[in-house]
Structures are given as C-alpha cells and as structure tokens.
Amino acid sequence: MRRKGVNYSKYGYIFTLPFVLAFLIFSLYPILYTAVIGFTDMKGLIPKPIHILDNPFQNFKDLLFDNPSFRKSLINTALLWITNFIPQIVLALLLTAWFTNKRLNIKGQGAFKVLLYMPNIITASTIAVLFSSLFAYPMGPVNSLFQMLGWTDAPVFFLQDKTTARGIVSFIQFWMWYGNTMIVLVAGVMGINPALFESAAIDGANGFQTFFKVTLPSLRTILLYTLITSMIGGLTMFDIPQLFLAGGPDDSTLTTSMFIYGQAFKGSYMYNRAAAASMIMFVIAAVLAGLLFYLMRDRDAAKLRKAQKNINKSEKAAKAAAREV
Amino acid sequence: MEKAPRSEVVGRRISKTIIYIVCIFLAILSILPFWIMFVNATRSTPEIQSGLSLLPSTHLMTNLHVLLDKSFDPIQGFLNSFIISTSATVFTVYFSSLTAYGLVAYNWKMRQPFFTFIMCVMMVPYQASAIGFYQFMYKLHWTNSYWPLILPAIAAPAVVFFMRQYLLATLSLEIVEAARVDGSGEFSTFNRIILPLMMPAVATQAIFAFVGNWNNLFMPLILLTQKDKYTMPIMVSLLRGDIYKTEFGSIYLGLALTALPLFVVYFLLSRYIIAGVALGGVKE
Numbered sequence: 001m002r003r004k005g006v007n008y009s010k011y012g013y014i015f016t017l018p019f020v021l022a023f024l025i026f027s028l029y030p031i032l033y034t035a036v037i038g039f040t041d042m043k044g045l046i047p048k049p050i051h052i053l054d055n056p057f058q059n060f061k062d063l064l065f066d067n068p069s070f071r072k073s074l075i076n077t078a079l080l081w082i083t084n085f086i087p088q089i090v091l092a093l094l095l096t097a098w099f100t101n102k103r104l105n106i107k108g109q110g111a112f113k114v115l116l117y118m119p120n121i122i123t124a125s126t127i128a129v130l131f132s133s134l135f136a137y138p139m140g141p142v143n144s145l146f147q148m149l150g151w152t153d154a155p156v157f158f159l160q161d162k163t164t165a166r167g168i169v170s171f172i173q174f175w176m177w178y179g180n181t182m183i184v185l186v187a188g189v190m191g192i193n194p195a196l197f198e199s200a201a202i203d204g205a206n207g208f209q210t211f212f213k214v215t216l217p218s219l220r221t222i223l224l225y226t227l228i229t230s231m232i233g234g235l236t237m238f239d240i241p242q243l244f245l246a247g248g249p250d251d252s253t254l255t256t257s258m259f260i261y262g263q264a265f266k267g268s269y270m271y272n273r274a275a276a277a278s279m280i281m282f283v284i285a286a287v288l289a290g291l292l293f294y295l296m297r298d299r300d301a302a303k304l305r306k307a308q309k310n311i312n313k314s315e316k317a318a319k320a321a322a323r324e325v
Numbered sequence: 326m327e328k329a330p331r332s333e334v335v336g337r338r339i340s341k342t343i344i345y346i347v348c349i350f351l352a353i354l355s356i357l358p359f360w361i362m363f364v365n366a367t368r369s370t371p372e373i374q375s376g377l378s379l380l381p382s383t384h385l386m387t388n389l390h391v392l393l394d395k396s397f398d399p400i401q402g403f404l405n406s407f408i409i410s411t412s413a414t415v416f417t418v419y420f421s422s423l424t425a426y427g428l429v430a431y432n433w434k435m436r437q438p439f440f441t442f443i444m445c446v447m448m449v450p451y452q453a454s455a456i457g458f459y460q461f462m463y464k465l466h467w468t469n470s471y472w473p474l475i476l477p478a479i480a481a482p483a484v485v486f487f488m489r490q491y492l493l494a495t496l497s498l499e500i501v502e503a504a505r506v507d508g509s510g511e512f513s514t515f516n517r518i519i520l521p522l523m524m525p526a527v528a529t530q531a532i533f534a535f536v537g538n539w540n541n542l543f544m545p546l547i548l549l550t551q552k553d554k555y556t557m558p559i560m561v562s563l564l565r566g567d568i569y570k571t572e573f574g575s576i577y578l579g580l581a582l583t584a585l586p587l588f589v590v591y592f593l594l595s596r597y598i599i600a601g602v603a604l605g606g607v608k609e
Contacts (some may be wrong), residue, residue, distance in 0.1 A: 008431055015427025016439060018420050022479035023446065026458070031449070033457030095351075098344050104337070106344060114595045115352040117602065121591045123540045124357070125558040126584050129565055130362050133576055141361050144377035175354070180602060187603030228448070235448045239542045243562050257452050257543070264456055265547050275456040282453035289448040306489045 020157035030109055031282075037275035044269050052109055059276035072251050072279060073259040074284075080166065080241070080255065081234030084173035089226070092181035097211045099182075100189040102197075104207075113186075117180035124176070131172055135159055162252035167324050169241050169253050176240075179234075188222035189215055228292050256281050330386060359584070367576035373573045388574040395575075396552075397560065399582045406557040409471050411476035411539040411544075417534040418527050419520075420479045423490030430501055442487070446482040451543070459547055469551045474544060484530050491526040525528055529601030541586070558581050 026076045039056040053059070095116075099109050102186065106112075106175035119127065134141045136153040146152045158164045201212045216223075236258040241247060247254035247262075254262075256277065365373050368382040428440060461472045496519070504514040518529070542558040549555060556561075564579045591598065 008511065009433040012427045012431035012433030015515070016424045019424040019480050022420070022477060026473075027446070027449070027454055027479035030457035030461055032456035034454050035457075075397055087489075098348075104341060104344065106341070108348075109602055110596075110599075112348050112352060113599050114592075115355045115533060116600060118355050118359075118569055118591065121536055121598070122584050122587055123542075123558050124560065125540075125542050125561040126580050127358075129576070130358055130580050133365075134358060134361065136573075139374045139376070140544065141365075141377045148377065172502075177562070179355070183335065183599060183602045189482075190538060190603070227398075230509070232448060232450055239540075239558070242542075242554060243565060260452055260455065261543070261547070264459070271456055271460065278453050278456055281450060285448060285450050285453070287415065317549070 020210050034275045034278050037271055038279045039276075040272050042275075043273075059272050060280065063276055063280065064261045064275065069251060069254065070256075070259055073254045073256045075123060075253045076174070076253060077235060077237060077257075078165070079251070080170050082230070082236060083170040084177070085230055085234065086180045088174045088230075089179055089223075092177050093216075094187055095178075095182045096185040097113060097207070097215070099186055100215070113179070113183060117183060118179070119176045120180045124239035125243045127172060127176065128240045131168060132159065132244050137170060162249055165245055165249055165253055169244055172240050172244070173234075173237070177230070181230070184226060185219065185222065188219050192218045194215075209305065224292055224295070228289055231288055231292070232285060235281060235288075343409050343507075359588075362577050362584070363581050365574065366581040368574055368577075370571065370573045373577075382396070383466055384574055385578070388572075388578040389567070391572050392575040397563070397579055399560065399579070401553060401562040402555055402557045402583075403586065405471075405554060405608050407554060409474050410535050412471070412475045413538045414534040416475060416478040417481045417484055418531050421481050421484035421488050421530070422520060422523055423515065423525060424485045425492050426496075428489050428518055429484070429492040429496060430498065430519075443482045443485055445485065455532075455543070455547065462548060468556055471554075472547075473548055474538075474541075477535070478538070482499050482533070484534065487530060488523065488526055491523065528597065532598055532601060 006018050036050065036052075038059055040050055040053050041053055042050065049317075055061075082232075098104060098106055135143075135158040137143065137157045137159065142158070144153045146156065156164070158168060192215065196208065196214050200214050205213065209296070236257050237255045238261070241253040241255050242258050245253050260274045260277050260281070262268070263270040263277065335431075360379065361377070364379060364381050366388060367385040368378065369384040369387065372378070372382055372384070401591055428436060458473070462468055467473050489548075500518060500522075501514060504518055510516070540558060542562070545556045546562070549559065561580065561583050564576050
C-alpha cells in the first residue's frame with residue numbers, strides 16, 4: 001500500500017529543535033539579559049533586582065565620553081587587528097600564489113603547511129606565557145639572541161615599552177593565524193575552475209598577471225569570509241593580550257574583551273558598565289559584518305542584473321530578428 | 326612541449342630558491358619558540374638566565390619537583406579539560422549534524438528563514454552575551470559546574486553551516502526514501518544511515534571543536550573559581566603568577582606539559598586537520 005499523504009516536513013522542526021532550544025536558553029536570553037543589564041545600575045558581588053536607570057543610556061554615555069580606558073581599548077583592538085591582519089593576509093596570499101603555481105611546483109608543500117599551521121593549534125594562553133618568557137628582561141632567549149647576533153649591546157626591556165609590547169602581541173596574532181589563512185586561501189584556489197588558468201596560460205599571462213587577474217577575483221568570496229571571521233576574532237581578542245602582559249604597559253595592549261572582563265570579573269563587579277561595553281562591541285561587530293555582507297551581496301546582485309539585462313537584450317534582438325524574417 | 330628559453334629557466338631557478346628560503350625560514354619560525362620551550366623545560370634557572378641554548382640539559386626532574394610542589398596539578402587540569410572538551414565536542418557534532426540534516430532533508434516552511442538566522446548568529450561575538458550568561462548561571466547555581474561549558478555546545482551555528490554544505494554536496498535523498506520503504510523511522514534513519522555517511526565531516530569538525538574547547542579561556546575563567554575545577558588554560562595562566570616568578574625552568578616545563586598532548590594529537594592527525602581547514606574554507 002502506498003501512503004501518499006505522509007508529510008515529513010514536521011521532522012524539519014523536530015530535528016532543529018535542540019539547536020533552537022539551546023540557542024534560546026544559552027545565547028539569546030543571555031544576550032537580551034546583557035542588553036538589559038547595560039541599562040541598569042547593577043554592580044556588586046550580590047545580584048540585586050533589576051533597576052533601570054532614570055537615564056537609561058547613562059552607562060553607554062559614560063563609556064563613550066568619560067571613560068578613557070574604554071576608548072583606549074577600542075583603539076587598541078582596532079590597532080592590533082589591523083597591524084596583524086595586513087601582514088597576515090599579504091603573506092598568506094604570497095604563499096598561496098607560490099603553492100598553487102603549477103609551473104613553480106614547490107616540493108614539500110605538505111610539510112610546510114603542517115608546520116606553518118602548527119602555532120594555531122596550541123593553546124593561546126600557552127603561547128602568551130611562552131612569549132612573555134621568551135622576551136624576558138634582562139636575560140631572556142630573545143635578548144640573548146639579539147646580543148649574540150650583535151643587534152643590541154644592552155638588553156632590551158621589550159615588555160616595558162608600549163610600541164614593542166603592542167608589536168609583539170600583534171606579531172603573535174600574525175604568527176598564529178597566517179598559516180590558517182593560507183590553507184583556507186589555497187583551498188579556495190583549488191576550487192577555481194582549472195580551465196580559467198589554462199586559458200590564461202594560453203593567452204600568455206605570466207605569474208603576476210594570472211594571480212591578479214584570475215586568482216584574486218575568483219577568490220573574492222573566500223577573502224570576504226576570511227575578512228569577516230578575522231574581524232570577529234580580532235574584536236574578541238582576549239587570551240593573548242590578557243596573559244601576555246595583562247593589558248600593560250600603561251593599557252597599551254588592553255583590548256575591549258579584556259576591558260569587559262576586567263570591569264565585571266576582576267573584583268570590581270561593574271556588571272552594568274561591562275554589559276554596556278559588550279553591547280557597544282556587539283553593535284560594532286554587527287555594523288562591520290553588515291557592511292562586509294553588503295559589499296559582497298551588492299556586487300553579486302549587480303552582476304546578476306547585468307546578466308539579466310544582457311539576456312533581455314539578446315531576447316529582444318532575437319525577437320527583432322524573428323520579426324524581420 | 327617546447328623548451329622554455331634559457332633565461333627563463335635561470336630566472337625560475339632563482340625565484341624557486343628564494344621561495345624555498347622564505348618557506349624554510351617560516352617553518353623554523355613556527356618551530357623555534359616551541360623548541361626553546363621544550364629545551365628550557367630541561368634546564369635549570371641559572372642556565373636559562375645565562376643564555377640561549379638549543380640543546381637539552383639535565384634538570385627535567387628538578388623542574389618537575391618545583392612545579393608540582395607549588396600546587397600545580399597538570400593531571401587534574403588535563404582531566405578537567407578532557408571531560409569538558411570531549412562532552413562539548415560530542416554535543417556539538419551530534420546536534421549540528423542533526424540540525425543540518427533537518428535543514429537539508431526536509432522541506433519545511435521555515436527552512437530558508439532558519440538558515441538565514443544561523444548565518445546571522447555566526448557573527449555574534451560571544452562576549453556580547455557573557456555578562457548575562459554569567460548572571461543567569463549564577464542564579465541557577467551553575468557556576469563551578471561544567472554544564473554551562475558543555476550544554477551551549479548544542480547550538481554551534483558555524484558547525485551546522487559546515488555540515489549543511491557537506492550534506493548538500495553528498496546526500497542523495499534516495500537513500501532516505503529507501504530507508505523509509507524498509508520501514509525505518511526518521512530518527513533511526515539519521516542515527517544509523519546518515520550519521521555514518523557524514524563521518525568525514527564529523528571527524529573534521531570534531532577535531533576543531535575539541536581544540537576550540539580545549540583552548541577556551543574566557544568562559545572557564547569567568548565561571549570556575551574552585552581550584553580543583555580549573556582547566557588547562559587556567560592553569561597556564563597561573564604559571565604567570567608570583568609563586569613562579571623566578572622558577573623559569575618550571576614555567577617552561579608547565580607550558581610544555583600543557584602543550585604536549587596537543588602536539589601529539591596534531592602530528593598524528595595533521596593531514597586530516599589541514600584537509601579539514603581546507604574543507605572549512607571552501608564554503609561557497
């Protein structure tokens with residue numbers, strides 16, 4: 001007997017239910033709760049009943065206009081992200097161009113990929129503590145190395161100087177992530193239709209031309225994906241700066257995540273201020289992600305419109321031709 | 326094929342040499358810090374202070390004694406991290422597969438909106454909810470419990486996204502139909518037929534979920550205040566504390582102990598991990 005009328009669509013709801021429930025309980029409710037706390041005067045160890053401030057946006061105003069530490073954390077986060085992301089993407093693209101160039105045929109690619117990705121797998125907190133030991137003053141491995149090579153006469157106090165401290169944090173982020181970015185990009189290039197490269201080769205394009213005219217445009221979606229994930233990762237940067245120097249020297253490596261953590265959980269219990277800072281971060285992430293998505297969607301849609309126009313044009317031409325006959 | 330002109334061959338050889346030099350330099354850059362860590366774990370504090378060495382010394386046991394004397398319990402931390410990471414990984418891959426299957430196999434009204442919603446949720450930084458989450462867990466008396474670190478793993482939007490892309494590429498609905506004809510319920514079809522089919526994707530995502538949970542510092546740092554509940558990354562953060570200030574050998578040994586399991590796993594599974602990153606990257 002055939003049971004034609006069985007409707008399976010309810011299983012779509014049933015199978016996605018655990019995800020939805022877990023999301024509602026452990027993500028959505030806490031986000032809304034955080035948003036509400038941002039408008040209250042909740043502080044102190046023992047949670048009090050929720051009391052919305054007379055001026056609900058007071059916490060946000062205080063943070064944005066009267067809190068130099070918060071502003072500094074926003075600037076630091078942006079600075080650390082930009083200074084690690086630009087070299088990271090440049091080097092990753094360069095390695096991608098080398099590894100995917102069939103004419104160069106680089107040997108030992110597998111081994112290189114395994115080694116360059118390695119720093120990404122080790123606990124960030126381990127790496128942070130490791131680097132702060134490596135850059136120790138007056139006698140740390142890096143200081144010894146510099147003196148051995150004759151680069152410096154006196155030991156350098158890397159961790160006491162704002163610029164070097166920021167530079168090292170940024171370098172660690174770069175060092176941990178460029179291998180990951182490279183592998184993602186190499187995979188992206190592998191996914192491009194080989195016919196494109198063949199026709200470029202037949203047309204006599206050299207390595208540079210192929211890379212800039214064929215590879216990069218085809219990689220646009222994956223580049224945007226990398227950009228978005230890296231941006232969210234950069235906004236939430238926590239482990240490395242927290243354990244490397246705990247934000248010092250003089251707040252020069254204090255990130256927004258560390259600011260939030262510090263306000264709420266390091267003994268000051270300023271939950272309202274931390275929640276407001278979280279919400280500002282959330283809004284920044286949403287705006288930036290939206291902007292990137294807009295850029296991506298707009299171009300594709302534009303392409304679609306153009307293609308549709310061409311089709312219309314050729315249809316019209318065909319109709320006209322048909323009429324003429 | 327025509328032979329390339331001589332100058333071009335020479336030029337290519339030069340550029341290849343440069344490329345190999347750069348790659349070898351980067352490979353050394355990746356290994357060196359860890360090498361120094363393992364070497365210094367075997368050296369005494371005066372040795373470490375007297376300069377850099379790339380050869381191991383003989384103070385491993387002394388360092389170990391100093392380390393363990395100061396209430397550093399790597400086995401406890403290892404166990405705690407292992408319990409949390411394993412459970413969270415199982416939850417993540419199982420429920421993400423289930424959700425992705427629900428998205429791909431059934432034609433329901435909310436399917437497209439739900440997928441768009443997952444895409445949006447992927448963008449939310451977890452700090453956005455941390456304060457509310459902590460307050461909520463505090464009220465439930467779930468601080469110092471592992472549940473808040475494990476249960477949220479059920480909703481992992483990025484993994485659902487990955488699994489959906491994988492299913493779209495590999496799943497043929499005829500298998501599901503055939504199972505229905507044979508009288509298999511929808512749920513057992515998923516458990517007995519679809520999940521085994523998804524194993525390559527599950528393995529990849531399991532590795533990442535495990536490493537991600539193992540490395541997580543922010544949430545455990547907020548939620549766990551009892552010493553015997555500490556995870557590996559929290560223990561690492563203690564190594565920076567005052568009690569170890571002058572015991573450099575022990576700090577390096579502590580770091581080495583926390584990194585060692587991941588090194589072993591990584592070199593055993595590196596091929597799959599690299600393939601997994603690659604798979605995860607090609608999302609369009």
